[in-house]
Amino acid sequence: MSHPDREPAITRVSDLQTTDSRWIALHKIEYTDQAGTPRTWEVATRKTRGKAAVDAVAMGNVFLHPSKPPSTMLVIQYRPPLDAYTVEWPAGLIDADETAEQAAVREFKEETGYDCVVTSVSPAQAADPGMTNANMQLVMVEVKLGGDDALPEQRLEDGERIERVMVTLDDMYDKLVEYSKRDRFVVAAKLFHFAAGMHFAKTSGHVKL
Amino acid sequence: MSHPDREPAITRVSDLQTTDSRWIALHKIEYTDQAGTPRTWEVATRKTRGKAAVDAVAMGNVFLHPSKPPSTMLVIQYRPPLDAYTVEWPAGLIDADETAEQAAVREFKEETGYDCVVTSVSPAQAADPGMTNANMQLVMVEVKLGGDDALPEQRLEDGERIERVMVTLDDMYDKLVEYSKRDRFVVAAKLFHFAAGMHFAKTSGHVKL
Structure with missing residues (x-):
């Protein structure tokens, strides 16, 4: 966000009890391990999971332009859990009555303004x-872009501010490293790992190309 | 885990209040957004973060053998939050008095039995x-392996069972897709994204190699 209306600011952080939360919960798991020993584990869960049995989708996206190199659109938004602007691929929760593909097309349109075609869907991770x-x-x-470079309108919810940034696939890794150095910016791990995998394939000398 | 002593089993899941948890907590964040509107957000946090200001490290590892293709070691373990065996790169929390590099070398030795050399450290993600x-x-x-293929002993904590699996870098993506299809197995998102990035670089035709 080069010119936000104003910088978001946290005013208060307080303990939240599972009894009082709306979106996420803590659970204590009691289990027996491989040796038969009883153990416990603490876990954070979402209260919103629907029929898909998967919480969310992220959209690894490729923009193809008639005269420009293949690119990808990153989204930058203020994330209160980190009190920072995160650099991510567009992503969102899967609604209760949606498939992953449907959620991907819907969320991609909302956050980027573009209609997209799904080319693959990964297993749940x-x-x-x-x-x-x-x-x-x-x-x-x-x-697939035509020659027209005008950005379509996003369909954001009230109060949502999501900046769109287009980078070429060849520049993606270096750009993410740059963003990580900026004050109050952090790159999401999944996006960074995808880019690091591309970078490793290209530069390590250990991968057959 | 092809032959665990016995299958781990969850015996009870109960709500856990932040007041009573040891490892993780829920917080309510009150903040003002870019338009100046007061909002709230719910967040799960670890209670264990030390001076590094980073919770954890994961070790993207390359095994070099005099006569075998470059490979990587994956670890498979039962994870109570998912009631499943997860396929991951070795990883662990950074202790309060450690740097990321120190934690990486220590945790890698504990989980794999091998001494490693750090070749790069990413920004926080x-x-x-x-x-x-x-x-x-x-x-x-x-x-760097010699000709000897014997697996060194792991240094696991009481009750920890971590299976080690070596796969070639060229096979990694396909193996992760295979693991995802197995009953009660799930691949960790960061590892999957790294492999997907390698696969994309090699196969999409959109990346200069």
Whole structure:
């Protein structure tokens, strides 16, 4: 956000009890391990999971332009959990009555303004398996641009501010490293890992191309 | 885990209040957004973060063998939050008095039995920015093997069972897709995204190699 209306600011952080929360909860899991020993584990869960049995989708996107190199659209938004602007691929929760593909097309349109075509859907992946049961699917999507470069209107919810940034696929890794150095910016781990995988394939000398 | 002593089993899941938890907590964040509107957000946090200001490291590892293709070691373990076996890169929390590099070398030795050399350390990345402030650094490490293929002993904590699986870098993506299809197995999102980035670089035709 180069010119936000004003900088978001946290005014208060307080303990929240699972009894009082609307979106997320803590649970204590009691289990027996492989040796038969009883153990416990603490886990954070979402209260919103629907029939898909998967919480969320992220859209790995490729923009193809007649005269420009293949690019991807990143979204930058203020995230209160980090009190920072995060750099991510467009993403969102899957509604209770949606498939992953439907959620991907809907959320991509809302956050970027573009209609996209789904090219692949990953298996469900565990977001942070030591701490939560949250999971997601990576949906690869493609947008074919004409010559017109005007950005379509986003369909954001009241109060949502999402900045769109287009970077070429070849520049993506370096741009993410740059963003990470900026004050109050942080790159989301899944996006960074995808870019790091591309970078590793290109530069390590250990991958057959 | 092809032959665990017995299958782990969850015996009870109960609501946990932040007041009573040891490892993780829920917080309510009150903040003013870019338009100056007061809003709230719910977040899950770790109670264990130390001086590094980063929670965890994951070790993207490369094993170099005199006569075998470059490979990586994956770890498979039962994760109570998912009631499943997760396929991940070795990872762990950074202790209060450690740097990311130190934690990486220590945790890698504990989980794999191998001494490694750190080749790069990523910026801090946000694990799941909509839900938590949890963050991590991807530490790339290298192990040079001699001709001896015997697995060194792990240094696991009481009750920890971590299976080690070596896959070639060229097979990694396909193996992760296979694991995802197995009953009660799930691949961690960061690992999957790294592999998907490698796969995309090699196969999409959109990346200069």
